[in-house]
Amino acid sequence: MGENLRGGAQLQNDTLRKSLRTLKVKLVLLGSSGVGKSSLALRFSKDEFRRTSPTVGCAYLTRVVHLRNVTLRLEIWDTAGQEKYHSVTPLYYRGAQAALLVYDISKRETFIRAQVWLKELEKQYIPGSTVIWLVGNKGDLATHRQVSVEEGQSLANDRGLFFTEASALSGDQINELLLAIAHRVYECIGVQQEGLSEWKETPLVDLRNRDKSSRLASCC
Amino acid sequence: MDGVAQRGAASWENGTLAPVDRLRTERADSPTPGLVEGTEPGAGQKSAMFIHAQSFEDLTAAAEQEVGREAELDQPGECGEDLKVLVGEQAIEEQHNSDIASESRPKEEDVSSETWRSHRKHVFVLSEAGKPIYSRYGTEEALSSTMGVMMALVSFVEAEKNIIRSIHADGCKVVFLAKSPLVLVGVYRTCQSDKELLRELQYIYYQIVSLLTLTQLNHIFKHKQNYDLRRLLAGSEYLTDNLLHRLDRDPGLLLSAVTCLPLASSARDVVSSSLQAAKSKSLVFSILLAGDCLVTLVRKKDQFLHHIDLHLVFNLVGSSSSFREGEGWTPICLPKFNTAGFFHAHISYLEPASKLCLILVSTDREDFFNMSDCKQRFLERLNKRSAYQALKEAVKCPSYSVEQVGIPELRHFLYKSKSSGLYTSPEFPAVYQSDEEQERLMGLYQDLHSHLHHPTRPLRSFYRCSETENLLAWVTSGFELYLCFSPLGTKALAVSAVNKLLKWIRKEEDRLFILSPLTY
Numbered sequence: 001m002g003e004n005l006r007g008g009a010q011l012q013n014d015t016l017r018k019s020l021r022t023l024k025v026k027l028v029l030l031g032s033s034g035v036g037k038s039s040l041a042l043r044f045s046k047d048e049f050r051r052t053s054p055t056v057g058c059a060y061l062t063r064v065v066h067l068r069n070v071t072l073r074l075e076i077w078d079t080a081g082q083e084k085y086h087s088v089t090p091l092y093y094r095g096a097q098a099a100l101l102v103y104d105i106s107k108r109e110t111f112i113r114a115q116v117w118l119k120e121l122e123k124q125y126i127p128g129s130t131v132i133w134l135v136g137n138k139g140d141l142a143t144h145r146q147v148s149v150e151e152g153q154s155l156a157n158d159r160g161l162f163f164t165e166a167s168a169l170s171g172d173q174i175n176e177l178l179l180a181i182a183h184r185v186y187e188c189i190g191v192q193q194e195g196l197s198e199w200k201e202t203p204l205v206d207l208r209n210r211d212k213s214s215r216l217a218s219c220c
Numbered sequence: 221m222d223g224v225a226q227r228g229a230a231s232w233e234n235g236t237l238a239p240v241d242r243l244r245t246e247r248a249d250s251p252t253p254g255l256v257e258g259t260e261p262g263a264g265q266k267s268a269m270f271i272h273a274q275s276f277e278d279l280t281a282a283a284e285q286e287v288g289r290e291a292e293l294d295q296p297g298e299c300g301e302d303l304k305v306l307v308g309e310q311a312i313e314e315q316h317n318s319d320i321a322s323e324s325r326p327k328e329e330d331v332s333s334e335t336w337r338s339h340r341k342h343v344f345v346l347s348e349a350g351k352p353i354y355s356r357y358g359t360e361e362a363l364s365s366t367m368g369v370m371m372a373l374v375s376f377v378e379a380e381k382n383i384i385r386s387i388h389a390d391g392c393k394v395v396f397l398a399k400s401p402l403v404l405v406g407v408y409r410t411c412q413s414d415k416e417l418l419r420e421l422q423y424i425y426y427q428i429v430s431l432l433t434l435t436q437l438n439h440i441f442k443h444k445q446n447y448d449l450r451r452l453l454a455g456s457e458y459l460t461d462n463l464l465h466r467l468d469r470d471p472g473l474l475l476s477a478v479t480c481l482p483l484a485s486s487a488r489d490v491v492s493s494s495l496q497a498a499k500s501k502s503l504v505f506s507i508l509l510a511g512d513c514l515v516t517l518v519r520k521k522d523q524f525l526h527h528i529d530l531h532l533v534f535n536l537v538g539s540s541s542s543f544r545e546g547e548g549w550t551p552i553c554l555p556k557f558n559t560a561g562f563f564h565a566h567i568s569y570l571e572p573a574s575k576l577c578l579i580l581v582s583t584d585r586e587d588f589f590n591m592s593d594c595k596q597r598f599l600e601r602l603n604k605r606s607a608y609q610a611l612k613e614a615v616k617c618p619s620y621s622v623e624q625v626g627i628p629e630l631r632h633f634l635y636k637s638k639s640s641g642l643y644t645s646p647e648f649p650a651v652y653q654s655d656e657e658q659e660r661l662m663g664l665y666q667d668l669h670s671h672l673h674h675p676t677r678p679l680r681s682f683y684r685c686s687e688t689e690n691l692l693a694w695v696t697s698g699f700e701l702y703l704c705f706s707p708l709g710t711k712a713l714a715v716s717a718v719n720k721l722l723k724w725i726r727k728e729e730d731r732l733f734i735l736s737p738l739t740y
């Protein structure tokens with residue numbers, strides 16, 4: 001199988017980095033259905049864009065990001081955002097080190113809905129243990145914009161969130177966002193005692209191409 | 221047309237009966253296939269994989285018998301608090317969700333137009349308060365008054381301590397299925413019997429239950445009678461749409477059976493045992509699918525899967541491309557197993573562009589990583605075996621041509637082994653290449669099926685000539701068989717073909733069926 005071979009080769013290249021620790025980061029995507037959570041998740045893990053049907057339940061994807069002195073293994077939970085799953089969604093964001101609150105800049109109600117999600121999230125999380133990022137997706141639809149950059153930014157400022165506008169479709173700001181999240185999580189949480197747990201390589205997960213290494217490594 | 225009621229018409233009906241537990245090779249050599257349930261071609265050697273029920277009758281039985289199940293399920297009862305919140309949430313959400321509902325379904329259709337009227341099968345789902353929940357064509361909003369009338373009819377008859385079952389008028393049938401707290405109504409222009417149509421409505425009912433559980437449905441409507449259930453179903457209507465589409469096209473739904481990927485039994489056995497080895501405490505079913513074919517199914521001892529539940533899983537996986545990316549983890553209720561609780565299914569493809577999809581059904585919603593681990597172990601094991609290559613080759617040609625059977629004038633057939641709940645069928649020949657032709661043939665099979673399973677006057681066999689094809693249907697206690705011949709075929713030819721076909725299936729049963737299903 002091609003993917004195994006590639007995985008194997010990847011592994012050897014990576015032996016250079018062996019001395020670095022790999023820390024696990026749980027990242028969840030929240031927001032109304034249709035805002036592009038799954039598309040962002042696919043960008044994050046494979047840097048691809050595809051039209052797919054609505055998420056059923058939730059999906060799990062991974063991505064490895066190399067920072068200067070640490071490797072982060074992002075474990076991405078993409079939730080469905082449909083109301084029938086709301087009772088189980090807290091399961092997914094429990095213990096997350098990063099939460100991405102996604103809205104669609106061309107649909108105002110998704111921005112309002114993001115604030116409802118935020119309230120719910122704030123009920124659950126312990127300050128300092130989760131990096132919350134407000135993401136205005138579909139930046140490519142600027143001509144249909146219903147939420148201005150300023151509004152997004154000011155909500156983020158008011159509530160102490162990070163903020164980025166991006167586009168899963170064009171790929172704009174995706175790598176920057178991923179890297180920024182990785183840095184913030186490592187700065188805010190990684191330095192704490194037991195903030196992030198170490199990821200132990202087991203032969204079971206090594207061979208997967210879902211652990212595709214980040215090409216961002218060189219830039220930091 | 222002629223039908224033979226309750227009477228065998230062929231001399232081979234009393235043929236020798238092969239014992240159930242004979243070795244495979246012996247079975248394959250047996251000159252006359254056993255015709256009693258458990259000995260027919262395709263019958264499993266060990267216990268069956270599915271719930272052993274009179275499948276079709278089971279569906280239309282008036283009373284639901286809930287069989288006690290051992291596995292402990294995730295009871296949505298504990299989510300009672302969440303539910304109260306849901307039921308009481310603000311108007312903004314209503315607004316928001318209905319936006320999504322209409323946006324994701326491009327089915328704006330003028331409900332007063334002739335095209336809307338002329339659809340062959342309409343399906344409506346409403347709450348007992350008469351609130352629209354689902355309609356196949358046209359938006360629920362546009363149809364709310366129509367549905368109100370339907371509910372009025374149901375209640376009017378109920379008030380007299382009666383149940384409305386169907387209305388026949390002007391080439392049109394209106395069939396009602398009241399399954400509290402839902403009411404399902406089908407409006408059909410077809411010659412299918414009420415019983416068949418009810419069966420289709422049942423599937424739709426189970427589809428909705430599988431998304432929400434019956435417990436949750438009851439809970440919601442007990443607290444708020446005129447709750448708009450579309451809020452909870454938003455984003456899942458395509459599952460119901462697709463299931464309706466399948467009902468017109470998939471012989472498995474008609475036969476209450478599942479088809480298997482043709483695969484050498486040696487390879488299938490390796491796949492099954494690899495799956496069996498990748499077990500975990502919470503794992504109840506491991507199901508490997510190749511498109512719409514079952515490759516293998518391993519189950520917990522004493523736990524059976526009902527074919528309806530399996531069809532709902534097929535529908536879920538087949539309708540959704542979202543499982544292609546990463547690993548899916550979703551609550552799913554298997555209503556024939558237990559309408560009260562959710563299982564949690566780990567759904568993923570074996571390789572990125574592969575048709576092979578693995579579904580691991582667990583009782584524990586916290587068990588994602590365990591299931592992910594099971595999948596990895598299965599893959600590792602399989603990767604070391606040549607059977608994986610054989611499997612991948614088999615997936616490339618998931619069917620066979622009817623020519624292989626070597627019966628002149630035979631165009632197509634459906635054969636179901638009753639004891640295993642599995643069926644086999646060749647690919648559609650050139651004459652039935654278009655979608656319309658395939659649906660027309662399915663319609664003919666449905667018609668035959670109606671006659672064989674007529675509630676008061678069921679037939680054992682049925683032969684029917686038409687300008688376009690000749691059809692023969694046959695049912696025994698062991699199997700159900702539907703044959704389609706070119707119009708040049710004769711009845712004598714058709715009858716003699718049955719024996720030949722059964723022998724061929726017996727010879728090929730190793731490849732076409734799962735003869736030795738495994739448990740963990």
Ligand SMILES: Nc1nc2c(ncn2[C@@H]2O[C@H](COP(=O)(O)OP(=O)(O)O)[C@@H](O)[C@H]2O)c(=O)[nH]1
Pocket residue numbers: 031032033034035036037038039040050051052053054055080081137138139140141166167168169170
């Ligand atoms: N124009 C545009 N469309 C997008 C973008 N991201 C996602 N979409 C589309 O929005 C729809 C919903 O995307 P999806 O990822 O399924 O949203 P989710 O329900 O939040 O997971 C799909 O049709 C996507 O193709 C984007 O950045 N720009």
Ligand SMILES: [Mg+2]
Pocket residue numbers: 034037038039054055078079080
């Ligand atoms: Mg999604």
